Amino acid sequence: MADDSLYDALRRGGYEASLITTYNVYFPFYEEVVLRRLRASQCRHNVVLADARQCGASLSDTFAAPRRAGSDYTLVPMRSEAAFHPKVWLLVGKSRGLICLGSHNLTIAGFGYNREMTNWIEFDPRRDEAAVATARTVWGFIKTWLNDQQAFLPAPALEAVTSMKNHAPWLEGVSNVVADPTPLAQGTSTAPLFDQLIVHAPKSVKSIIVIGAFFDTKLQLLKALAKRWPEVRPMCGIEPATVSLPGKQLAKRQFDFRNASTLADRSGYLHAKAIFFEGRNGDHLLVSGSANPSAPAWLGGNEEAVLLRKGASARKAAEELGLLAIRECQPIAADQWASISESVAEQVAEEATRAAIVACETEIGFAAPLAAFPTIPKRCAAKVGESEPIELPIQLNKEDGMLVIPADRELRPGCTRLLFALAGGAVVEAIVHHTAMIEDLARSTQQAQFRAALQELGAESGDIAKLVSAVEKVIFDDASGAASEISDRSRRSSNQSAAQNEANLKPETLAVGMHETKKAKRHRRLLTGTDLGHLLDVLIHRLGVGLSRLDANVDSQGRTEEDRIGKDDDMEIPRNRVDDVKIASICQRKLRRLISRMKVQMDQQADPGPTVLVQLVAVLAITRELRKIEKHERWRRVHARLVDPADQRRLLDHVMVSFFGRGRDLYSRVVATLGTETFDEIARLKGLLIWLAWDCGVALDERFGISEHREAVEERIRNKAVLLELVQILSGDDISLEEARTSILSVANPGVHQAAAKWLVTCESWGRVVDEVLTRIRGDRIPPVQPSQIGSLAFATALARPRLRIVSSVSSGAVALFDFEQEIQYRPDRVSSVGLLSPEGLSAASPPSSS
Incomplete structure (x- = not known):
């Protein structure tokens, strides 16, 4: 029907990954023709799922055996009770999709010589919701078939298939529209294809036309059709010279077989498979795909895939394909019956052939x-x-x-x-x-661009600004993909009670210090497969990948300061210092834009989801990496900063307002959607926020002199409030503490490591003191004391669950408690002060300069 080809589609571009399911495959054709075209069109990640016994037979054939499988593409042999028989092509990109579902194997004959029937659905996933629903259904079939292979395949091979979603996040998720056209599939865990078909069949059937190349001995599908619609005699179009009809004697007696050798006005082996149901009042159904008119294909045994077209479009397609013309074909003549083969059908493989x-x-x-x-x-x-x-x-x-x-x-x-x-x-x-x-092939284009930019940073000519741009694109340009992956986990945890959620955020006790927790509790990740998940994996879980050559204490020739003593540097080509200063300035602007977009994301969270939390982790992680890169000789010699300290402080202040401010409290609301389970990204966020506070110079200072300028007092109050919130959410999570420690020490210069570590220990100690106070408050073991000093801790006595805040002002008629958005005014008798004793040395704890 369509005047198009796979090569035309590839030339249009936009596809990053392909997946092909097939019964038989001729590997020289795939590897030297199809795969080359795919790779040439920038389709990097390519997967073939093929019947395991057919693969095994190819391995024993020197000429037909695969030579590039496992390195240039992924080959997955699929085991089956009978035959793995679906013929599906799925080509995907971020903004393009193509589904080909039909009768063609991955062979030269299937692509060029046979008469095949294939459904072609090319679509834009941003606009065609019905086609996306079809693609998601097909993707679900593939994952179901893969699930049956887990015992026989190593995990990396299975993961290579499911990583298709890296290139097309829209494959995952739930569609709000009905798939159109409608795909059906058969496998070991599904109902037989025939049972699924009956649900979609016309209410009143006038005629049934069947075409196919292989039938079973007892003609069980034809019998099932006749039993379900006894008033209709199925008409079967076949090519006598090529059909496999082991039950031909039964066929001659009971059914109407027609000579369809001239179907489609061309020669070639008639390998197409279809059933057309003509109904009344325009209620028609066309079924086409991989399923032959046989028992294993329709009544259980094979893995199969078919596509349903309904109504007027079904009749139009049947007419254009020539199916309706089969009514005019001649019945099979006596001499033709004699020549028809009774050989076993194609999908019954030799038992001696071992599965690959x-x-x-x-x-x-x-x-x-x-x-x-x-x-x-x-x-x-x-x-x-x-x-x-x-x-x-x-x-x-x-x-x-x-x-x-x-x-x-x-x-x-x-x-x-x-x-x-x-x-x-x-x-x-x-x-x-x-x-x-x-x-490496399974990485999406954005992931590959990010890694390329990251790898370049080890060289003197590395483009820092390009890295920040790549990161920005990953974080913000495909938030829907990240949200889709997160949603499944969120729904599983959404039924937890509010009390459990709050207890998870701020537990009843912090008495056991974080440094005393020796065994790290393994946290599950919210994101793994998407671009954003890959970004977090590189920046957090694989620290140093791509940055291994960035040593702050070596020069462009890889020499330490000690190595440079007495050396002649005349041979070193000097870098244009003006260029590096300019590059650093561009990097600052790009990071400022990244931070600004993050602030907008936080402000737009009327109904917050976990995606904003993960995005913030990524922004913090890249900011930290840039601060580490500043230690490199390239930037130190021109005294360049890649990160503007003012931008860091603005980010910290905005996070505190959005995540902990009264009336917004984004942190608690987002984490509540995830239930009681602790996720890795939450732990990383807490650690990175502690690092950001340290890098912004946040000091825990208990001294508030009456003669100080108001601006200095307000800054200390704000800093103390920042740390008060952060030490509470750390919650004894050793992963969070380790993230904070490694981040701080990686940014700090060696000369201030000891002071930086002491700052972190001080914050942890203060957290234990705060926890002790909260325990006493909740046990009603603190007598009410009206606040008399700014900078002290206090709480509103009327609240059911008191929250510690910093006293920001005191007068005879009112006490103000600090909030990141706006002060909260109380009558003095409605607020109780807390006698908080600092641990030894606490009052002098200020963060050392990282430089």
Whole structure:
């Protein structure tokens, strides 16, 4: 119907990843033709899911075996009770999608010679909600099929498939519209395809037309159609010269078979599969896809995928495809019946063909699931290029059910296949999945751009401004993708009670110090697969990746200060200092824009979700990294700052207003949506806020002299209020404390490390004192005392759950408690002061300068 091709779609561009499901695959065609076109069009991450037994047969064929699988693309052999038979193409990008669902295998014949039938749905995911719903349904089928393979495939291979969502966050989520057209799929965990079809069939059926290349011996699908609609006799269009009809004697007696050799006005093997239901009053249904008119395809056994078109569009498509013309075709003649093949259908693979196996590359060698082998292998050899196989040892890890094959680092990259010898002399070949190579391809374009900018920072010519721009794009340009991933976790925790939420934020006791918590509780991450999740992974969980060459104490030649003594630097090419000063100024402006956008995000959270919290973690993390980069010789020699201290302070003040200000309290509201579970991003946020307070020069000073200028007093009050909030939310979380400690020490110059560590210990100690006070307040063990001194701690006695605040002013008629947005005025008898004794040395605790 469509005058278009896959190559035309690729030329239009916009696709970053492809996934193909197929029964049979001719690997030379895929690798040398299709994959090359995909890569040439910037489609970097490519995945093939193919029937495991068919893959196994290809591995034993020297000419047809895959050569680039596991390094240039991901190959996943799919096991099945009968046959893994769906034919789906899914091409995705941030703003483009293409679904091809039909009858074609990934072969030269399927793409060029056969008469195939394929549904082509090309769409813009930003505008076509119905097509997005269709794509999400198809993506759900793929994940369901993958779920059935977990015992047989290593986790990195499965993760390579699901990382498709990195390139198209819109694949995940729940659609508010009905998928149109409607896809159906069959698998081990679904109802038979025929049972699903009945729900969509016309209420009153006038005729049924079936075409297909393979039937089962008992013609069970045709019998099921006849039983469900007894008043209708199904008409079957076949090509006598190529059809597989093992039940042809039954077909001659009971059903109406027509010679459809001329279908589509062209020659070629008739491999298309479809069923058209003609209904009354325009109620029609066209079903096309991978399912042959056989029992395994429709009544259970195979994995299959079909697409439903309904109403007038179904009849129009059937007419244009020539299906309605089958009524005019001649019945099968006697001589044609004699020539029809009764061979077994294509999807019944030879039992002697072993299913293909995947082994993944690990840090110590290779690993493969033990369940993938028919018996425990006796020996293993690595196939590297054209050389003789290299014997490798085998280790059995019964705890996780994996077969471990240690191998030298030098051998692993060139290994394409592992040969496993079984008892009795049989040999099983495993495709090697090179985990790191595939992970690199699986990164989205934005992730790749970010990593490229990050890698450049190790060089003297690294473009800092480009890094900040890449980060800004990741954080803000696809918030919907991050929100979609977070929403699933949020919903699971949303039913927790408000009391539990508040207790989780500010527990009843902080008596056990954070430094006393020896074992880090593992926190689950809110984000993993999206661009923003990748950004956080690099900046927080993989510190130093891409920045390993940035040593603050070495010059552009990698020499320390000691190494430079007595050396002639005439050969070093001097950098244009004016250029670096200008670059630093540009970097400041770009970071200022990033911070401004973050402030807008916080201000717009009338109904806050966790995305804003994760975005803030990313903004804080990149700010910290830039502060670390400032220590590099390149910037020190021109006295350049990449981060404006005023911008840092403005960010801190805005966070305190938005996250802890009266009436906004964004922090508590966001975390409440996540329930009682503690997520890694929350812990990182708390640690990074402590770092930001330190880097902004926030001091915990208990001295408030009556002769001081009001501005100085107000600054100390605000600083004390900042730390009062932050020490309370740390909540004994050792991950938060470790994040604060590593961040502070990474930014501080070596000369102030000791003072910086002391500042952090002081804050922690003050947190314990604050906790003791809160415990006494909640136990009604503090007698009411009217506040008499600014800077002291007090609380409003009328509140059901008292909150400690800083006294900002005292007069005979009113006491003002500090709030980040606006002071709160109380009558003196409605406020009680707290006698807070500082730990030893507390009053002198000011943050040292990082420089």
